[in-house]
Amino acid sequence: MKRKLWIAAVTGNIPTLLICFLLISALSVWNNALYDFNMKSTMSHENGHDIVVVGIDDESLKELGAWPWDRKVFAELIEKLEQAGAKAIAFDVMFNEKSNPESDKALESTLGKYKNVIFPAQAVFEGRFNSFDNTSMALHLPDQPIQAKGLTTSLPEFYKLTHNAHINAAPSNDGVIRNTFLQIQTPEGTIDSLAVKTAELAGVDVKKALDSYPNKKMEIRYDMLSSDFDYMPVSKILSGTPKLKDRIVIVGFTATGFENDDGVTPIEKRTKLVYVHANIVNQLLYDNKINTAGLGITYALIALMIAFALIVTWTLKPTISVSTVFAAAVLLLIVQYWLYSSQDLFINTVNPITALLLAFLVNISIKTYFETKQKNYITKQFGRYISPELVKEIAKSDQEIKLGGTSKELTVLFLDVRGFTPLSEKLTPEEVVGFLNMMFDLITEKALVNHGTIDKFIGDAAMILFNAPLDVKHHEYYAVKTAYEIQKGMEKVRADVQDKYGVTIAVGIGINTGQVVVGNIGSYLRVDYTAIGDNVNTAARIESNTEPNQVLVSEATYERTLQYFEYNCIGEKMMKGKSVPVKLYEVLGHLKSPE
DSSP: OOHHHHHHHHHHHHHHHHHHHHHHHHTHHHHHHHHHHHHHHTOOOOSGGGEEEEEEOHHHHHHHOSSSOOHHHHHHHHHHHHHTTOSEEEEOSOOOSOOOHHHHHHHHHHHTTOSOEEEEEEEEOSSOOOOOOHHHHHHHOSSSOEEOSEEEOSOHHHHTTSEEEEOOOEEOTTSBEEEEESEEEETTEEEEBHHHHHHHHTTOOHHHHHHTSGGGEEEOOOOOOGGGSEEEEHHHHHHSOOOOTTOEEEEEEOSTTOGGGEEBOSSOSSEEHHHHHHHHHHHHHHTOOOEEOOHHHHHHHHHHHHHHHHHHHHHSOHHHHHHHHHHHHHHHHHHHHHHHHHHOEEOOOHHHHHHHHHHHHHHHHHHHHHHHHHHHHHHHHHTTTSOHHHHHHHHHOOSOOOOSOEEEEEEEEEEEEETHHHHHTTSOHHHHHHHHHHHHHHHHHHHHHTTEEEEEEETTEEEEEESOSSOOTTHHHHHHHHHHHHHHHHHHHHHHHHHHHOOOOEEEEEEEEEEEEEEEEEOSSOEEEEEESHHHHHHHHHHHTOOTTOEEEEHHHHHHHTTTEEEEEEEEEOOTTOSSOEEEEEEEEEOOOOO
């Protein structure tokens, strides 16, 4: 592609790049959908059997009464779980309001006996802070836990006897819980999440996990559906003798009607939040990290895809470029899935693929505009000189068409009709024009089919160029072939004119090959595409030395075409403007073509 078109194409892609950068947030819903698909399709459904979810379910509510329950129930539940050998007991149930003093005292007494019970707290934020997207958090607090203005905890008498942890959910903009804050900064200090505190009591080195995540924000790896976890209703625990040795117990709501404890995850459209905590604990136990590529990688991929679309569009044929772009988009999706499933790395490919498709459309539009403009320009410049097929070929060609004048090797053909003057005396003006048009139709047809450019018709003469404006391989051959075919076509014309008017007409053709100056030449009022120079004059002089119906070529043309045509050397001739004679050859027959 010409340099100016590359510049135009690159310039046209700069706004595309900026638009694609701005679309990152707008396309987050699709990026999240891809993330969720990866998550759901790579679940292991394993490892979570260290965890038991103890549910406050419909069956337990039926047996133990409507909510809220007497706190003696929880005191008894804790006793049962401790006796069963639970390693850690985490509650996703708030105990922040006073109830029956006797019951509160019973629960306090039970809590005082054990050191592995976790009670929840809820951080309070300014306004409606319920969306934790990667972009905003990265901008605000690069190395610190998120800041809360307050903390709602369990009653003081419970708070001092238990481990305390926050249970704040961290939904994305679309309401799906994909992340969790391992810690939150409150006026009372830093508080771990329920999952972190539970994993710590289970023996996990949580400091390592905490140090691994900026903002103490972690992408949740959902490896287990709600149904994959071992589950026991509270009522069964209280009425039986469960075996829970060294297992982690998380107590939470699983009954219908408790909508505040419902949530949406990448793997389930509706689940109880206790299972979110269970999945996070499972992730911390087995160190199942998910790494998400940062915005820098996304920006780089967007730029790369736009550059790829630019190159593909301008260097390949349209059908091939469409297939290539489609294949690149599919390959990008395959690579990102492989990275996620085998390397635990999620890369935003929605925006890069969008950039690829958008840039492809932009570049196709730019290319179509310039090709149409180029074709119209070439048609305007050369439409009367060359064939429509050659106009299309020039428009598609990457060759630089220099119209301002350039030195180039051409083969120049001059042609003159002999006997036209006596014929014109026997014809009406209309018949003269009709005869000339018939002659020139024959000449034009033979020239155009052989890649020639009609330079001009001068009365009953013509000048034809080969190898301009577009490069033509074997241009010398095509020039001689044109001359030979014109003479063959003239045989019938000569016979018809002789029979009808009794006048003998003939055509003399001279051909020369050499360096000429070719381009748009003329004044500001009139410009023509033509060739000038000594070699042009030589071709004209050769034509003037021809006998009727003879084709003569110079030695330069002869040497390059002697294997394709039968020649007869007629000797040397002195020509006007030449200090040495010019050796000439007569074309006798066509032997073969170069291809």
